[in-house]
Amino acid sequence: MRVAVLREEADWEAIAEEWNGLLRRSVSDVPFLRFDFLRAWWATLGGGEWPDGSLWIVTGRSEQGELRGAAPLFRTSAHPESLLLLGTHEVADYLDVLAAPQDVTDFARVLLHTIEDLAPPGVKVLDLWNILEDSPSTAAFSRAAAEAGWAVRRQQLKPSPRVSLEGGWEAYLARLDKKQRHELRRKMRRAAEPQEGTTITRASAGARLSESVEAFLTLMNLDGAKAGFLTPPMRRMFHLLTSAAAAGGWLRLEFLNVGEAVAAGAYCFDYADRLWLFNSGLDPRYRSLSPGWALIGHLIRSAAEEGKVEVDFLRGDEDYKYRLGGVARYVERITLTRP
DSSP, X not given: OXXXXXXXXXXXXXXXXXXXXXXXXXXXXXXXXXXXXXXXXXXXXXXHTSSOOEEOEEEEEOTTOOEEEEEOEEEOTTSTTEEEETXXXXXXXXXXXXXXXXXXXXXXXXXXXXXXXXXXXXXXXEEEEEEETTOHHHHHHHHHHHHHTXXXXXXXXXXXXEEEOXXXXXXXXXXXXHHHHHHHHHHHHXXXXXXXXXXXXXXXXXXXXXXXXXXXXXXXXXXXXXXXXXXXXXXXXXXXXXXXXHHHTOEEEEEXXXXXXXXXXXXXXXXTTXXXXXXXXXXXXXXXXXXXXXXXXXXXXXXXXXXXXXXXXXXXXXXXXXXXXXXXXXXXXXXXXXX
């Protein structure tokens, strides 16, 4: 592969279309690796998670010039000895390098050699957070590290439950525990009763999209655990991300309303035949209606009716994910250290 290291955002911007095209062929085709997601993340340094950063994006091309591999890396003064993946580590649930399955081992080798030859002084660690445990990259980097004499450490992080939609909505319900199936149906039915005056609405691209984002962030802010998360840079990141996802056609932001009030919201990505539940919020005044359950049940049912293969609840071991039939897989942190 012919290697280049991109340090300027304009150079990265110039390959945006190629980037997303490669992602669709890659070992981890996830929305968090789309150029538009990562650009929104970079514009705010992860919503203020990182104090500073400099791009260090490695690309690999064939002799014919085709983009065959990409590693969206950056360096920060918070970890000066490391190169990290853009998206590390709280905001982007799943990360990886971009490469097709047949190319990922070669690209892993190229990446380690490039770090050895060109990395800034003091850099000795490639720190890969939130790699799915079943990604071919885990084996590829282990092989490449063994060949190059690098040390490898794998650490299991958070579970990421998901539900299969094979067979459609009724098949999904049949796979649930009997008690949970009854509870889900009851809560969805109650929320739909006319006397409750509930409706489900979906945000769309346009002049009012910013208002929809603010409505969702207001719901998140009602949760004490999430309120501290929503710093001004994080709120800005949500607005940038929402605009990008809506323009790209992969945003799904839905609300369950009681009369004129917003009772619950779900911020999702509709991407690659899957629905990805990125975040949620609810107004505790309507807790008796179980609006969160009703809204997520609606999302699962509509995803099944649209022919999607699964709903991914993403990182976190919240109880509702398992009660709704989630089967966990884990994300890992792979730390590679130069000899």
